[in-house]
Amino acid sequence: MNELIRAGSIEDLVAHRDRCLELVERGFSLLADASREFAKAAPSAKYVRLYSGLDRQAFYQLDQGDVHDLVTVVRACLDREAWAHLRDALGLKAVMDAQALKDFNESLKTPPEFTLDNAAMTFREMVMNAERIFERGVITVFQSLNRQAFRRNNAFRVGESLVMKGALGDYGFNHYGEREQQVRDLDRIFLLLDGRTPKEPLCDAAARVSQASRTKPAVVETDYLRFKLYKNQNLHVWFKDRTLLDKVNRIIARHYGAVLPDDRTTTAV
Secondary structure, eight states: OHHHHHHTOHHHHHHHHHHHHHHHHHHHHHHHHHHHHHHHHSTTOSSOOTTTTOOHHHHHHHHTTOOHHHHHHHHHHHHHHHHHHHHHHTTHHHHOOHHHHHHHHHHTSSOOOOOHHHHHHHHHHHHHTHHHHHHHHHHHHHHHHOHHHHHHOTTOOOOSEEEETTOEETTEEOTTSSHHHHHHHHHHHHHHHTTOOOOOGGGSHHHHHHHHGGGOSEEEEOSSEEEEEOTTSOEEEEEOOHHHHHHHHHHHHHHHTOOOOOOOOEEEO
C-alpha cells in the first residue's frame, strides 16, 4: 500500500483532481457561453440546442480527446438552424409549398457553412425569385391535387370546388396520404394571394379540419375555403373567393402558356 501511495502520491492525485475540476468549470462556462451564442445565431431554434446533435459516442470522443469531430457535429447543427432561421426571417418559408420546403430541409442534412458570402449569395437569389417560387408552388399543389387532369390537359383549370377522397381518418387526417399538407398549402396560397400572412400550423385550416373530423359530418369555414367532412372519409372543398380563384388559374395559364376554359365544375381528386 505504501508503494502505491509513493508511486502516485496523494499530492499528485489531489493536484490532478483540482486541475480536472478547474478545467471542467472553465469548459462548462465556455459551453454556457457557446450555448448562448448558439441561441443568438439561430433565434428560431426553439427545440434545438448546442448539445442536440451530440450522443453517447460524442462523449466517448470527448473522453478520448477527439474534439474535432465534436466541433463538426455542433457546426452542422448550428449552421442548419441558422439557415432555417434566415429563411423564415426573410419570409421565404411562407412562399414555399410542402415539396419545396422538404427539398430545402433535405439540403440542410449536410448544410453548407453559414458564412456571410454563402448566405448573401443563396438568399439574394431566393428573394429575387420569391414570386417564381410561390407560383411554382401553386402549380405543384394543384398538380398533386389532380395529377390525372394535369397530365391529360394542359388547359386544366381549378373549378369552384373539389373532392379529396379518403382524406380523413377517425381522429384527423388520413396519415397515409398527403391531404393534411395539401389543405395547409391551400390555406397558405389563398392567404398570400390576398396579401395576408399564413397562419401557424396549430391554428390554420388544416388544424381546424383535423379537429372537426372527430364529429363527422361537419362543416368548417375560413375566409377563403369551405370544407364539408363526410363519414366516408371524403373531404369536399369549396373556394369562396372567385377573384382569388381566378388568380390561381392565371398562374396555371402562365405556367402552361394556355388560355384556360371557363370551367366551374367540381373535381374529384
